[in-house]
Amino acid sequence: MSEYFNPELETLTRSEIEALQLERLKATVAHCYSGSEFYRKRLDSIGLRPEDIRSLDDLKKIPFTTKQDLRDTYPFGMASVPLEKCTRLHSSSGTTGNPTVILHTQKDLEQWANAVARCLWMVGCRPEDVFQNTSGYGMFTGGLGFQYGAEKLGMLTVPAAAGNTLRQLKFFTDFGTTVVHAIPSYAARLYEVMCERGIDPRRDTRLRTLVIGAEPHSEDTRRRIEDMLGVKAYNSFGMSEMMGPGVAFECKEQNGMHIWEDYFIVEIVDPDTLEPVPDGEIGELVLTTINREAMPLLRYRTRDLTRIIPGDCPCGRHHKRLDRMKGRSDDMIILKGVNIFPIQIETILMQFKELASDYLITLETLEDNDAMTVEVELSDMFIDDYSALQKLEKEITRQLRDEILITPRVRLVPKGSIPKSEGKAVRVKDLRKQYQ
Amino acid sequence: MTVNQISIFIENKSGTLVKVLKLLKSEGIQLIASTIADTAEYGIFRIICSAPDRAYNVLKEAGVAVSLCEVFAIQLDDVPGRAADAIGLFANEGISIAYLYSFLLKGKGVLIFRTDNADRAREVIAKNNLKAIPEKDLSLLL
Numbered sequence: 001m002s003e004y005f006n007p008e009l010e011t012l013t014r015s016e017i018e019a020l021q022l023e024r025l026k027a028t029v030a031h032c033y034s035g036s037e038f039y040r041k042r043l044d045s046i047g048l049r050p051e052d053i054r055s056l057d058d059l060k061k062i063p064f065t066t067k068q069d070l071r072d073t074y075p076f077g078m079a080s081v082p083l084e085k086c087t088r089l090h091s092s093s094g095t096t097g098n099p100t101v102i103l104h105t106q107k108d109l110e111q112w113a114n115a116v117a118r119c120l121w122m123v124g125c126r127p128e129d130v131f132q133n134t135s136g137y138g139m140f141t142g143g144l145g146f147q148y149g150a151e152k153l154g155m156l157t158v159p160a161a162a163g164n165t166l167r168q169l170k171f172f173t174d175f176g177t178t179v180v181h182a183i184p185s186y187a188a189r190l191y192e193v194m195c196e197r198g199i200d201p202r203r204d205t206r207l208r209t210l211v212i213g214a215e216p217h218s219e220d221t222r223r224r225i226e227d228m229l230g231v232k233a234y235n236s237f238g239m240s241e242m243m244g245p246g247v248a249f250e251c252k253e254q255n256g257m258h259i260w261e262d263y264f265i266v267e268i269v270d271p272d273t274l275e276p277v278p279d280g281e282i283g284e285l286v287l288t289t290i291n292r293e294a295m296p297l298l299r300y301r302t303r304d305l306t307r308i309i310p311g312d313c314p315c316g317r318h319h320k321r322l323d324r325m326k327g328r329s330d331d332m333i334i335l336k337g338v339n340i341f342p343i344q345i346e347t348i349l350m351q352f353k354e355l356a357s358d359y360l361i362t363l364e365t366l367e368d369n370d371a372m373t374v375e376v377e378l379s380d381m382f383i384d385d386y387s388a389l390q391k392l393e394k395e396i397t398r399q400l401r402d403e404i405l406i407t408p409r410v411r412l413v414p415k416g417s418i419p420k421s422e423g424k425a426v427r428v429k430d431l432r433k434q435y436q
Numbered sequence: 437m438t439v440n441q442i443s444i445f446i447e448n449k450s451g452t453l454v455k456v457l458k459l460l461k462s463e464g465i466q467l468i469a470s471t472i473a474d475t476a477e478y479g480i481f482r483i484i485c486s487a488p489d490r491a492y493n494v495l496k497e498a499g500v501a502v503s504l505c506e507v508f509a510i511q512l513d514d515v516p517g518r519a520a521d522a523i524g525l526f527a528n529e530g531i532s533i534a535y536l537y538s539f540l541l542k543g544k545g546v547l548i549f550r551t552d553n554a555d556r557a558r559e560v561i562a563k564n565n566l567k568a569i570p571e572k573d574l575s576l577l578l
Contacts, residue, residue: 382501384443384480385534386473411477414445414452414501 003316005121005153006114009262010317017261017318022056024290025265029053029062032296035080038073039298059265059288064274065300067100070241074098078295081105086294090240091139092339102240103294109148111291115246115260116149122251122258122315123209123234125179127154130206132177134186135214136162141244142214142337146181149246155179162186165193172205179209183337184217184225184233188368191228202230211236213245214337215370216325216432224368235324241300242287248322256309256321263291266320267299268308271329279308284329285322303330333428335363335370340404342427348399349376354383354392358418361408364431372408374400377415437558437568438506440488441548444481445501446472456481459498465491468574469548471537482537484509484548486575505550508557509569512545519547525564531557 004010012020030050032039043049048061069078076083078101088104104112125131131150137143137159150157158175160168168190171177182190187210194201201207207229212222213236226233237257238245247264248257259266268283269276277283285302305328309321333340342361349359356377363372376396383389389412397410419426446452453472460467466486472479485491488504495502512518519538526533536549546569551557561568 378445378501380501382443382445382503384482384503384505386475386480389478389480412445413447413478416499417447 005118010118010122010319012262012318014318018056020262021265021290024262025056025059025288026050026053028288028290028292028296029298031293032080032298036078038069038078039080056265059267059299060276062288062298064286065297067241067301067303070100071098075101076103078297079103080296081294088144090141090244092240100241102243104243105293108243108292108294111263112145112243112246113148113152115243115263116145117153118260119236119246119249120149120153120155120179120211122249122317123211123232124252125150125153125155125209129155129178129209130158130176131155131179131181132158132160132168132171132175134160134162134168134180134182134190140337141238141240142181145238145244145246146211150179165190166197169194169197169199172207173199176206178206179211180207180231181211181213183215184212184221185215185336185369187212187225187229187233191225201228207231209234213237214334216334219324221368237322237325239302239304241297241302242289243292247287251313251315251317253313253315255313256323258313258315258317258319259322261319264288265290266308266322268306271305277307279320280310282307282323282326301329303328303332305329331428333361333363333372333430335372335406338405340406344403345374345400345408346427348403349374349396351399352392352396353379355379355396356415358415359427360418360429361427362429362431370432372406373411374408375411375413375418377418378412380415437508437561437570438554439484439509439548439569439571439574441505441507442483442485442488442491442495443503443505444483444495446479446481448475448477448479453481456495456500459494459500460485460491463487463490463494465494468541469537469539469546471535482535484574488571506554507548507550508561509574510547510549510561511567511569512547514540514543514545518545522547522566525560525566526551526557529556529560531560 033043033050042063085105086103087106088109090102092100133146135142147157147159158171160171208231210231210233212233222233234250235257236245237248248259250257265288267276267286269286271284282305285304285306287300287302288298289296305326307323309323313321331342349355356379359376361374393410393412401407444456467483469484472481492502492504510522512522532552534550534552538545538547
């Protein structure tokens with residue numbers, strides 16, 4: 001059997017990739033211009049016509065698309081096809097501002113499934129494998145995205161969904177699960193519970209491959225998880241704006257994630273000047289979709305910082321490799337696969353009259369789990385009552401949990417105790433291992 | 437019938453308690469009684485002192501989270517069982533004690549406490565002729 005799921009597309013040479021990209025870019029820009037009012041206005045505003053795109057270099061003439069554009073056109077304003085052609089909608093959480101909506105046609109879903117299947121095949125998954133997905137299902141694309149991709153590949157696919165660790169372990173042993181998709185901190189949690197229950201992953205399960213993503217993690221964390229579970233762990237990159245999982249994936253070399261350049265055009269730009277940086281240098285990842293119908297995005301600023309790993313990969317694929325994400329060019333926090341903006345936290349805190357306006361969000365790795373602590377200063381209206389303070393702490397925690405879907409540790413601190421910085425306030429301290 | 441108590445929010449971190457005590461020292465304010473409970477993250481440091489208004493202002497100006505409130509101070513004979521008798525009177529009336537601490541002064545026991553119903557506590561004190569210490573008498577006892 002072939003090493004490749006889409007042998008022709010995966011082994012295109014650089015010049016073949018670029019030729020295909022140009023053809024698809026032209027078609028995409030023309031499609032956006034005729035189908036999307038948003039893009040027609042935007043291109044008209046700079047006097048750019050679809051036929052002006054004659055080389056890949058002409059892409060730079062197109063203005064960037066941002067998350068704010070998606071919010072401003074909520075819910076359906078970015079679509080390039082009539083709504084009746086769409087068959088799926090995914091949406092990000094976003095109770096503070098408008099959420100973002102991503103639409104898919106049936107063909108988009110098929111292409112998405114193909115991309116995920118290609119990734120899973122690349123790391124050695126085959127139809128005889130049993131794939132268990134511990135992602136949340138629903139609006140989170142890690143659920144249905146992997147489901148359809150794993151089914152497309154032909155694996156027996158178990159939509160176990162998130163949580164209920166004992167049930168996950170029972171499925172491992174009863175169904176003979178060989179491949180698991182989990183965020184790194186949950187993989188560590190699975191091992192912890194296995195140890196408690198006397199389950200030896202090497203002896204008692206058939207686990208062989210782990211797909212990790214959504215949560216930033218260091219190389220050390222990956223190696224530790226591999227040792228714990230006796231598996232090979234492969235890093236994956238996806239984002240709902242680009243469809244979800246399947247955008248970029250490590251091959252067996254475990255040295256950077258191949259981004260599928262028949263689906264996307266990759267740019268790495270300096271986040272301040274927005275000028276391209278050379279391969280190998282860190283900058284913001286900008287992606288253009290060239291294989292989508294419902295809602296193509298032109299030069300979308302992902303806000304993720306990464307670099308292109310220069311050079312050829314021994315696996316035979318010439319699709320460029322992205323290094324693991326190095327951080328963000330905005331203040332978004334990614335914790336346990338959930339995207340959080342500090343403003344969401346601030347909005348909640350400022351509703352409490354008992355609190356002053358200074359706060360500090362600390363992210364740290366405790367054992368193998370990433371955790372968030374929110375320290376917030378009490379206002380002058382100090383309450384001389386332990387139970388009232390505890391109630392206040394609990395209420396803040398509950399409201400934050402409802403907003404950001406993660407339970408932070410809330411600490412009330414006296415006024416003036418959070419260090420003030422000159423100029424821009426420091427609101428987030430990230431002490432997690434993966435950015436160090 | 438009541439005395440003024442200073443309450444200070446103290447973070448569980450070395451150096452925070454001494455900072456407050458040094459501020460009081462610099463003003464020549466004397467502690468009469470104090471209490472602090474240990475919780476994981478923070479504590480409320482409650483103080484009866486010789487000059488509560490001045491103490492409040494000094495701490496406030498130094499940016500300390502502080503509040504001033506009235507608590508009951510009852511003087512008891514230094515005989516076993518007097519605290520039980522006194523608190524029993526409140527319990528009989530269904531009044532709860534929020535917190536309580538005590539000290540000895542000139543051979544007399546003093547109970548400092550806060551209840552969940554100050555008005556009814558006043559009635560109990562008056563009806564049973566309990567010896568409540570007013571603020572102005574407190575520093576005289578020193």
